[in-house]
Amino acid sequence: MRITIISVCPDLLSAFIAADRKLARTHPGACELRLFNATSPPSPQDAARLPGAVANSDFLAIDLSGAPRAWTDALAGPVAAYEGDLLPPGHLFTDRLRLGAVRPAPGGVPIGPAGPGAQPTSAEGAEPERFRADLANLSTLLRCFHAMTPVHTMAFLTLLLHEYGGHPEIAVTPAEYPGDGIVAVDLAGGREFTDVRRYAEAVGGPGRRQVALVLHPGNGYPIDSTAATRAVVEALGEHCWVLPLAVRDATRTVDDLRRLMADAGIVPDVVVNMLSLRLGTSYGGGTGGAGAELLDEWGAAHVHPILLTRITIDDWLRLPSGLSPAKVMVSMMLPELDGCIDEIPVAAMSAPRVDERYGVALNALTPIPEQVDRLAGRVAGLLRLRRLDPAEARVAIIGYDYPAGESRLLGGSFLDVAASMSAVLAELARTGYRVGTPGPDELLDRLLARAVNSPRFGAPDAPFVYPRAQARADLGDERACAQVDEAWPADGPSAPMTTPEGDFIIPALEFGNALVGIQPGRGGGATADAQAHDKTAPPHPQYLAFYTWLQKVWRPDVIVHVGTHGTMEFLGGKENAVSTRCYPDIMMGSVPHVYLYYAGNPAEGLIAVRRSHAQIVSHQPVAMVPGGLHDTLAELDELVAEYRRSLALAPATSAELLEEVRRRAEAEHLPTDPDELESRLDRLAQSLTPMGLHVFGRTWTAAQTRTMVHGALGHGTAELPPAVEVVAEAEGLDPATVDELPRTELTRLRERATQLIDAALD
Numbered sequence: 114m115r116i117t118i119i120s121v122c123p124d125l126l127s128a129f130i131a132a133d134r135k136l137a138r139t140h141p142g143a144c145e146l147r148l149f150n151a152t153s154p155p156s157p158q159d160a161a162r163l164p165g166a167v168a169n170s171d172f173l174a175i176d177l178s179g180a181p182r183a184w185t186d187a188l189a190g191p192v193a194a195y196e197g198d199l200l201p202p203g204h205l206f207t208d209r210l211r212l213g214a215v216r217p218a219p220g221g222v223p224i225g226p227a228g229p230g231a232q233p234t235s236a237e238g239a240e241p242e243r244f245r246a247d248l249a250n251l252s253t254l255l256r257c258f259h260a261m262t263p264v265h266t267m268a269f270l271t272l273l274l275h276e277y278g279g280h281p282e283i284a285v286t287p288a289e290y291p292g293d294g295i296v297a298v299d300l301a302g303g304r305e306f307t308d309v310r311r312y313a314e315a316v317g318g319p320g321r322r323q324v325a326l327v328l329h330p331g332n333g334y335p336i337d338s339t340a341a342t343r344a345v346v347e348a349l350g351e352h353c354w355v356l357p358l359a360v361r362d363a364t365r366t367v368d369d370l371r372r373l374m375a376d377a378g379i380v381p382d383v384v385v386n387m388l389s390l391r392l393g394t395s396y397g398g399g400t401g402g403a404g405a406e407l408l409d410e411w412g413a414a415h416v417h418p419i420l421l422t423r424i425t426i427d428d429w430l431r432l433p434s435g436l437s438p439a440k441v442m443v444s445m446m447l448p449e450l451d452g453c454i455d456e457i458p459v460a461a462m463s464a465p466r467v468d469e470r471y472g473v474a475l476n477a478l479t480p481i482p483e484q485v486d487r488l489a490g491r492v493a494g495l496l497r498l499r500r501l502d503p504a505e506a507r508v509a510i511i512g513y514d515y516p517a518g519e520s521r522l523l524g525g526s527f528l529d530v531a532a533s534m535s536a537v538l539a540e541l542a543r544t545g546y547r548v549g550t551p552g553p554d555e556l557l558d559r560l561l562a563r564a565v566n567s568p569r570f571g572a573p574d575a576p577f578v579y580p581r582a583q584a585r586a587d588l589g590d591e592r593a594c595a596q597v598d599e600a601w602p603a604d605g606p607s608a609p610m611t612t613p614e615g616d617f618i619i620p621a622l623e624f625g626n627a628l629v630g631i632q633p634g635r636g637g638g639a640t641a642d643a644q645a646h647d648k649t650a651p652p653h654p655q656y657l658a659f660y661t662w663l664q665k666v667w668r669p670d671v672i673v674h675v676g677t678h679g680t681m682e683f684l685g686g687k688e689n690a691v692s693t694r695c696y697p698d699i700m701m702g703s704v705p706h707v708y709l710y711y712a713g714n715p716a717e718g719l720i721a722v723r724r725s726h727a728q729i730v731s732h733q734p735v736a737m738v739p740g741g742l743h744d745t746l747a748e749l750d751e752l753v754a755e756y757r758r759s760l761a762l763a764p765a766t767s768a769e770l771l772e773e774v775r776r777r778a779e780a781e782h783l784p785t786d787p788d789e790l791e792s793r794l795d796r797l798a799q800s801l802t803p804m805g806l807h808v809f810g811r812t813w814t815a816a817q818t819r820t821m822v823h824g825a826l827g828h829g830t831a832e833l834p835p836a837v838e839v840v841a842e843a844e845g846l847d848p849a850t851v852d853e854l855p856r857t858e859l860t861r862l863r864e865r866a867t868q869l870i871d872a873a874l875d
Contacts, residue, residue, distance in 0.1 A: 114278030116270070117166045119149040119184070120176040123462075123475050124337040125261045126150055130471060132267040136274075143280050144270060148473040150465075151180040152423060155187050158472065167191035171198065172273055174258065178203035178335065179423070198277060200251070202258050212254070213247035213277065214239035250276055256290050261333035264288050291331065293362040295369040298331075300343045300357055309356065309377035319354035319379065323496045326374075326381035326413070328366070328388055331359030336422040336478050341460035342387065344480035345418060348489035349385065353496055356381070360388060363395035367403040374411075382499055383414040383492055387459075389443040392451050405451040414495050417453035418488050419444050419690055421461035426481055429461050433649070435689035445689060445723060455726050457488045458690050483693045490703030491726060498670050498705050503545035509621075509628045509669035510534055513679045514566055515635065515645050522565055522631070523557065525676020526711045527735050531557040533709065533809035534675055538627055540810065549624030556629065564620040566610055566634050577619035578612055579666065584658040587665040593699055596651045596685075610655045617658040621667075628667055632679050633659050651685045652696055660700040672704050674727070675809070677711040677718075682725040689723040697725040709809055732809050736817035737824050740802030742794060749777050750794045753787055792852040795859065799827065823870055827863075836866035 118129055126148045133146045147166045149159055167173060168191060175192070177184050185205060192199070192209055201207045210217040214236045233251065235244040250272060257269040268288040274280040296305045297312035306312035313319070327349065329342040342357060349355045356379070360366055366388075374380065386392060392404025392415075408415050421429055423440070436444065445456055460481060465474035498506070512530050514522040523530035532553040539550050551559065563576050585594055610618045610633065621630035633656040635644040644650065651657075660681070663669060674681070686695025693699070705728070710718045712731035721727040742750050756770040775785040784790045801824045804817070813821065829835035838848035840862050851859065 114143065114171045114274055114280070115145045115147070115169055116172045116174075116273060117147040117149070117170040118174045118176075119151055119188070120174070121151045121178055121180045122176065122261065122335040123150055123152060124333060124477060125176075125258070125266070125335075126473055127475055127477070128261055128263045128266040129270070130468060130475075131263040132270050135263075135267065136270060140274075140280065140283055143274055143278070143283060146270075146471065148471045150474050151177055151184045152462075153465075153474075154181045154183040156474075160187060162472070163187055164191045167195055170195070172200070172277065173197060174200040174202065175206050176202045176258070176335075177205045200254055200258070202255060212251050214244040215247045215251050257288060259332060259334040260288070260290055261337065265290075291361055294365055295358050295360055295362075295373060296331065297373075298357050298359045300339070300346055305359070309373050309379065312356070313377065313379075322354040323352075323382040323500060324379055325349050325353045325355050325383050325385055325492060325496075326370075327355055327357045327385045328360055328392075329357060330388060330420075331361035336420070338387065338420055338460070338478055341420055341478055341480050344482075344485045345385065345387070345459055345488065348485050349492055352489065352493040353382070363388060363390070364393065364397065364399040367393035367400070367407050371407055371410075380411050381413045383416055383495055384408060384411075385416045385418060385488075385492065386448065386453065387418050387420060389420075389447070391447045394447075401450070408452065414499075415448075415451060415453045416455045416457075416488070416492055416495070417445075417448045418455075418457050418459040420478060421458050421690075422478060424461055425464055425476065426461040426479065427464060429458065429690075430692060430694065433687055435687040435691070441689060449719070449722065454722065454728050455488065455491045456690065456723060457484060457491070457726075458692070459484045459488055487693050487698065487703070491705070494670075494703045494705045501670060503541075504547050505626075506546060506670045507626045507628070507668065508541060508546065508548065509630060509663055509667065509672045510537060511630050511632050511672060511674045511679070512560075512676065513632045515632070515680055522560060523676075526678070526714065527803055527807055528676045528709075528711065528732060529553070529806035529808050530676045532806075533732075534629060536808055536810045537673070537675070537709075538624060541627065546627070547625045548627035551624060559622055560620075560629065560631065564622050564629075564631050566620055566631055576621055577662070579617040579619050579658050579662045581611075581616050581658075584617060584661050588657065588661045588699075590699065592694065593651070593657065593696070597654050597657055600651045601653055617655050617662070619659055619662050628663075628669065630659070630663070632656075632674075632681060635680050635684075645680045646683045647685070648683055648688065649685050652700075656684075657696075657699075664702045664704060669704060671707060672701065673707045673709065674721075675709045677714055678721065682721040682727070686724065691724055695724070701726055732807060733813075735803045735805055735807040736813055736820050737801035737803050738820055739799045739824070739827070742798045745777070745781065746794065746797065749774070749781065749783075749790075750798075752777065753791050753794070756787060788853070791856065795852070795856065801828065819871075819874055822874060823867065826870055827866070836870060837862045840866045840869070 118126065120126060129146060129148060133144055136144055147170070149163065155163065167188070173195060175188065188206070192206055198212050199206065199209045200212065201210055208217050210233060216234045216236050218233050233248065253272060254269055257265040264286070265288050268286040271283050271286045274283045275285050296307055297309050298305055299312065299316055304315065306315065327342065327346055330338050346355050346357050391399070391401045393399050394401055448456070458481065460478050463476045463479040465476045467474050512523045512534065514524065535551060535553045535556055538548050541548050542550050588594065612618065619630070620633070621628050633653060635647070635653060635656065663672065681700050682697050684696035684700065686697055691698045706726050708721050708727040708729050709732055710721065710729045711734065713734055718729050722729060752770065752774050756767060756774055759767045759770050771787070774787060774790070778785045778790050783793055826833070826836045834848060837859070838851050841851050842848045851862070
């Protein structure tokens with residue numbers, strides 16, 4: 114029997130090869146197996162042999178879920194002419210389903226995991242008993258296909274040969290199929306447990322150790338993640354008790370997890386989630402947000418190792434882009450909605466090797482040791498921080514001054530960084546941390562005196578000096594050192610922030626178990642701003658030394674960056690899914706990273722999450738009020754008003770005033786038509802302006818809250834139009850033409866909106 118399998122699952126193809134070789138020993142010549150790996154576009158060899166393989170097949174299985182479009186195009190013609198049995202386990206070519214008397218479901222609805230399992234129909238004139246038998250065989254073939262082990266592929270082939278290949282003498286290999294839900298897996302012994310208590314009894318319970326819950330794909334299809342899961346579990350096992358749970362029905366994950374863990378009386382300290390999408394969902398549905406609620410109930414950190422199932426290790430390391438947009442969506446963006454951090458790739462596909470007998474390139478999902486170690490190290494850091502007595506914890510608090518110098522010290526969008534650092538230190542002291550509590554002015558004065566990234570510092574003033582040779586040895590990464598040396602060849606004894614001997618000055622001050630440091634600049638001069646956001650360039654040697662000193666010498670239990678934003682997350686490396694060769698990852702190592710970030714800038718906050726393993730703690734904006742018009746714009750507004758008055762009182766001067774209005778409006782890049790200009794100036798006057806700077810941990814006063822409500826409702830939201838338009842519509846006016854109303858009428862409507870908002874707040 115000539116059987117052709119085209120699949121995106123290389124592990125499945127390998128399992129078919131193992132089964133076919135075994136069959137060849139017991140029943141030589143019974144099966145002629147042709148295999149195609151559809152994870153990459155068809156090679157010239159694939160393209161050449163594909164049409165003949167399809168045309169000459171007795172049975173054809175086409176599994177193209179996520180395959181390059183070139184495979185669909187290459188198969189369209191041959192499949193249209195094919196009249197034999199065809200199994201489409203995914204969502205393509207479902208209208209060509211055929212197995213004995215079985216024909217496609219109405220509309221060609223997918224019958225595999227990509228669809229709801231619509232009932233196929235019977236061939237015209239087929240005996241009902243034959244149709245029922247073929248339908249049962251179809252179900253068995255699909256279950257074997259997605260189970261993906263050599264036992265199941267043997268069952269697949271023997272069923273085809275026995276029922277449809279003219280070999281009734283070949284017995285159908287029996288096979289068991291994994292159940293749904295979640296099971297605890299003894300990866301060393303291969304045993305499965307539906308009860309966590311029995312698992313703990315079999316392998317040994319946690320005792321007094323912290324607990325890491327590892328959620329991993331429980332079905333081998335489309336990629337067998339067993340090797341990656343085993344590597345992660347073994348690495349984590351050095352730091353905590355690990356409970357590996359295989360998830361076979363993602364839509365039931367949350368309910369099953371809550372029940373399993375409650376029955377066992379175990380609350381995890383960290384959840385290591387190796388699944389894509391949101392926790393508790395699958396491509397077929399689920400309840401978004403339920404997973405985040407469960408994590409909140411447990412109070413557990415949510416760490417997300419990533420499995421790179423469509424790219425080889427070498428290609429991933431080489432490409433600067435990180436993940437494809439589709440992979441970012443399912444493996445980063447959706448898990449981030451459940452609050453995941455430490456999105457670290459831990460496995461990718463091995464380099465393909467061609468099986469000469471079958472003419473197919475095969476590879477497998479393979480752990481990346483240094484990435485697994487990074488994940489385990491970061492989990493260990495989170496666990497240590499969780500169990501540490503506050504009195505023993507060391508906290509590094511980092512501010513910025515880029516471009517380097519005194520004038521930019523402790524900058525941050527909408528944040529009083531000095532006051533916020535002081536407030537954080539005071540709160541730490543209140544909750545048992547042994548830290549000093551300088552006030553904002555004292556903190557700023559001491560930093561200005563001794564801890565600014567500025568060439569004026571000499572060795573006698575340096576808070577800390579880090580010998581260059583020690584910095585290089587402590588880092589232990591000659592690859593990174595060589596890149597930095599190449600990018601900054603002028604660095605040496607005469608460079609800023611070094612001693613005359615060429616050692617590094619570390620701008621930081623100690624306050625008990627707290628360190629307040631100043632992040633080094635990325636460069637200086639006219640290119641400083643561009644350098645600050647350059648994701649292709651390595652850091653300056655002193656920058657590299659600063660974070661190496663933090664990790665290896667001062668050894669904090671957590672690093673807290675204060676304010677939006679620094680430059681560390683913009684250092685050279687991948688756009689996302691960073692490797693241990695990317696500088697943001699090198700800077701943070703295994704130290705937990707907290708980032709106090711402005712809530713109004715989530716886009717750049719995600720850069721910090723994805724590139725520097727940050728846990729974002731958002732701070733609210735300062736209260737804002739309409740800014741009004743100032744300087745030249747205020748003068749222009751008055752000139753427009755004067756022009757309006759002249760039309761009634763002094764028409765002879767109107768033309769000259771209009772010309773002056775147009776000249777000044779053009780200079781400000783504003784409309785020159787008086788009506789349009791007046792409307793634009795009015796909108797500018799209503800633009801919100803910050804009232805000072807926010808201090809982290811402080812809430813708005815009642816007056817500030819009232820101001821912000823007025824500002825928000827005055828400008829409108831995505832769901833609500835501006836308050837003045839609401840009032841205009843209530844009075845029978847067209848809200849779309851509010852800007853065209855005379856200014857006196859517009860002012861009246863605004864005052865009425867203000868009265869209504871005040872009344873609601875009172």
